[in-house]
Amino acid sequence: MVIEENSGINRPVRTDKNMYFSMALLFVALALSGCGVSNVVIEGSFPTPNINKIPVAVAVYYDDALREFSYMEYSETGQEEFNIESGQSHMELFNAVLPAMFDRVIFVDSVEDARAEGVDAVFAPVIEEFQLALPTKTKLDVYEVWIKYNMRLLTLEGDYIADWILTSYGKTPTETFGSVVAGINEAAIVALRDLASSFSLSFGQVPEVRDWLSSLQS
Amino acid sequence: MNSYLDTTNQKPRDFLIVLLAIFASCTSTTVDEFRQGETGIESDESVVVLGRRQASDYETRSEFVECVGERMTRGTGAISIVPERQFIDSMFPWFEPRTAPLRTRDLELLMTEDVVARKMDEFGIRYIVWLDGVTETRDRAGSLSCAIAPGGGACFGGLTWEDDANFTAMVWDVGSLATVGTISADATGQSFMPALVVPIPLIARVEANACQRLADQLKQFVNGI
Numbered sequence: 001m002v003i004e005e006n007s008g009i010n011r012p013v014r015t016d017k018n019m020y021f022s023m024a025l026l027f028v029a030l031a032l033s034g035c036g037v038s039n040v041v042i043e044g045s046f047p048t049p050n051i052n053k054i055p056v057a058v059a060v061y062y063d064d065a066l067r068e069f070s071y072m073e074y075s076e077t078g079q080e081e082f083n084i085e086s087g088q089s090h091m092e093l094f095n096a097v098l099p100a101m102f103d104r105v106i107f108v109d110s111v112e113d114a115r116a117e118g119v120d121a122v123f124a125p126v127i128e129e130f131q132l133a134l135p136t137k138t139k140l141d142v143y144e145v146w147i148k149y150n151m152r153l154l155t156l157e158g159d160y161i162a163d164w165i166l167t168s169y170g171k172t173p174t175e176t177f178g179s180v181v182a183g184i185n186e187a188a189i190v191a192l193r194d195l196a197s198s199f200s201l202s203f204g205q206v207p208e209v210r211d212w213l214s215s216l217q218s
Numbered sequence: 219m220n221s222y223l224d225t226t227n228q229k230p231r232d233f234l235i236v237l238l239a240i241f242a243s244c245t246s247t248t249v250d251e252f253r254q255g256e257t258g259i260e261s262d263e264s265v266v267v268l269g270r271r272q273a274s275d276y277e278t279r280s281e282f283v284e285c286v287g288e289r290m291t292r293g294t295g296a297i298s299i300v301p302e303r304q305f306i307d308s309m310f311p312w313f314e315p316r317t318a319p320l321r322t323r324d325l326e327l328l329m330t331e332d333v334v335a336r337k338m339d340e341f342g343i344r345y346i347v348w349l350d351g352v353t354e355t356r357d358r359a360g361s362l363s364c365a366i367a368p369g370g371g372a373c374f375g376g377l378t379w380e381d382d383a384n385f386t387a388m389v390w391d392v393g394s395l396a397t398v399g400t401i402s403a404d405a406t407g408q409s410f411m412p413a414l415v416v417p418i419p420l421i422a423r424v425e426a427n428a429c430q431r432l433a434d435q436l437k438q439f440v441n442g443i
Contacts, residue, residue, distance in 0.1 A: 047307040050333050140275055169316075173277055190315070197311030 037072075037080040040181050042089040044189035046096040049200045056216060057104035059114035061124045062091055071130040076137070082180075084132065086188060094125065097196045101203065115156045120216060122158075126150040128165075132184065135174050142171045143183035145191040151199065153209060162208035168195035245407030245422045247431050251439065255391065255398035258442040263344035264298035265290065265440060266305045267387075270350035271315040278349050282385070282429060286349060289433035295441045300341050308337055326395045343392050345440055349432075351385030353425045362413050373413040382406045383428040387436055399439055403432040 069087035072080055099105045108114045114122045129148035135141060147168045153161040170190030172183055203209060259265070267287040269278030280302065287299040306313045312334055319325040325346070329335050357380045364373040383405045391398045407422025 047310040049311050050309060050337060051311070052333060142275070142277070171271075171277065173279060193310075193314055194316055197314040197317050200311050201317060 038082050038181060040082055040084045040184050042084065042086040042185055042188045042192075044089060044185070044192070046093045046193065046196060049097055049100040049196065051100060051200055053103050054101060054204065054213065055103045056121065056213070057106075057117075057119040058098065058102045059106050059108045059117055059119040059122045060094060060098055061108050061111055061114070061122055062094075063124065063126070066090060066125060066127055069127050069130075071132065073132050073134070082132070082184065084130070084184060084188065086127075086130070086192075089188070089192060090125075090127065093192045093196055097200055098123070101200055111154060111156075111158050119156070121161055121212070122154040122156065124152045124154060126152065132187075134180070135183075141174045143174065143180075143187040144171045145169070145184070145187040147191050147195065149195065153212070161212045162206050164206050164208075166195065166199060166202075168192065168198065170194055245405055245424055245427050247403060247405040247424075247427045249404075249431050249435050250402045251399065251435060252401070253399045253439070255394070255396060256442065257345075257389070257391070257398050257440055259297060259344050259440050262342055264300050264342045265345045265347060266300040266302065266341070266343055267347045267349060267436075268302055268305070268313065268318070270348055272318075272320070273350075276352040277315075278351055278385075279353075282351075282353075282425060283349050285426070285429040286347075286387075286433045286436065289430060290437045290440075293437075295437050295443070297437055297440055298342075300343065305341065305343075308341070309334065322390055322395050322397055325390060325392070329392075329395065338392060345398075346390040346392060347436060348388045348390070349385055350388070351383070351428075353381055353383040353428075355379050355381050360411075362411065362417065364413075364417075372415045373417045374415070375413055377411040378408065380406060380408050381422055381424040383424040385428055385432060387432055389436070389439065401432060401435050401439060403428045403435070405431070 067087045069090060070083055070085040073082040073084065075081040095107070104119070106114075106117050106119065108117065108122070111122050111124070126149065127147060128150050129146075131146040133140075133144040133146075135143060138144070149166045149168070150163065151166050152163050155161055168191045170187045170192070172186040172190060174183060204213060267283055267290070269280060269283040271277040283302050287302065290297045291299050311317055312328060312331070319328050329338070358377070359379070360375060360377040362373055362375040362377050365371060383403070385404075386400060386402045388397060389399045389401070390396070405424040405428040407424040407427070409422045410420045411417050412420075
């Protein structure tokens with residue numbers, strides 16, 4: 001520790017090398033904290049749809065790509081910025097929606113496992129694309145999320161009954177003191193709810209599904 | 219000596235109070251009502267206030283919707299309000315941004331779904347109020363500089379901006395499946411943030427004023443006054 005005398009005002013001024021070192025360390029830590037990737041795990045709750053059930057038994061299979069789905073958003077300079085993990089929330093969404101849509105729903109670890117369960121079909125959703133739009137890039141006061149799915153309805157032999165594309169969209173306004181992570185999470189939850197609403201309401205209108213349902217009834 | 223000290227302490231405080239009073243009143247609100255049908259509500263009936271979220275570049279904030287609904291439950295002629303989140307979750311997936319009815323004709327079709335009609339009955343919904351709007355900030359001017367040092371920090375300068383809250387409430391009668399009226403509220407106000415060491419935000423409460431005036435007008439409208 002060094003004590004210096006300031007002759008101008010006759011007041012001792014203390015300069016501490018440890019203090020400067022601590023401040024430098026803090027500055028470096030703050031600078032580095034702005035460079036890392038932020039991990040965003042999408043979390044939310046999903047209501048049970050208030051719809052009429054379709055009288056079929058369906059096995060649901062989530063592959064590893066869906067279970068562990070994550071999307072990396074890069075900054076304008078090409079650096080990793082946000083890693084968005086939404087696999088778990090997708091499964092939670094389907095787990096809430098599908099039992100309300102069908103008479104009987106079971107969850108299986110493989111398409112082969114469904115054969116022993118005596119179900120009518122196997123539902124295996126796939127996330128094809130995930131897009132994020134941040135206010136800093138779009139200059140709009142909203143966070144936006146787009147997700148593109150390939151919905152697959154399979155026979156117990158693994159053949160396609162129906163295979164259709166579904167897109168979902170969610171946005172949420174920026175808050176004055178809201179965090180970016182909270183904004184992304186909220187927009188993703190709105191997109192997941194959008195998926196649930198369009199999927200549950202349009203399922204019976206997909207031509208191949210409609211034909212399949214008619215064939216089951218006849 | 220004492221009186222001199224008292225005066226110096228009081229003057230800035232009084233000045234600040236006067237400033238706050240002047241700037242806080244810098245908000246003007248206009249409410250317009252367009253009635254298309256008779257209204258009235260029974261004690262066992264309720265109203266749901268919902269925000270429109272179909273626009274691409276903005277969406278009606280749920281906090282504003284909550285504010286209007288909460289205010290309608292207070293005072294003379296208070297109305298039973300079903301909270302927006304509770305209604306939307308119970309009605310899921312029929313009132314999501316992409317599936318919500320945009321016109322009364324869509325509501326008519328929606329009410330043919332037995333699950334929807336049953337839930338509306340359970341809630342006792344007589345009117346659906348659709349709120350659509352946003353608060354925009356414009357005409358920003360001024361500059362504010364802040365500096366921080368180990369010994370402390372200070373800000374100097376000043377900012378000013380104008381807030382414009384523009385909201386429309388469309389009232390649907392669930393009984394007659396028709397639009398019974400539209401009420402709009404437009405509130406504008408100038409906000410200031412002078413800074414002499416410490417920034418002093420003098421915020422025009424435009425959205426709060428729009429909420430208050432719109433809610434009061436809606437309450438009267440629904441009650442048929």
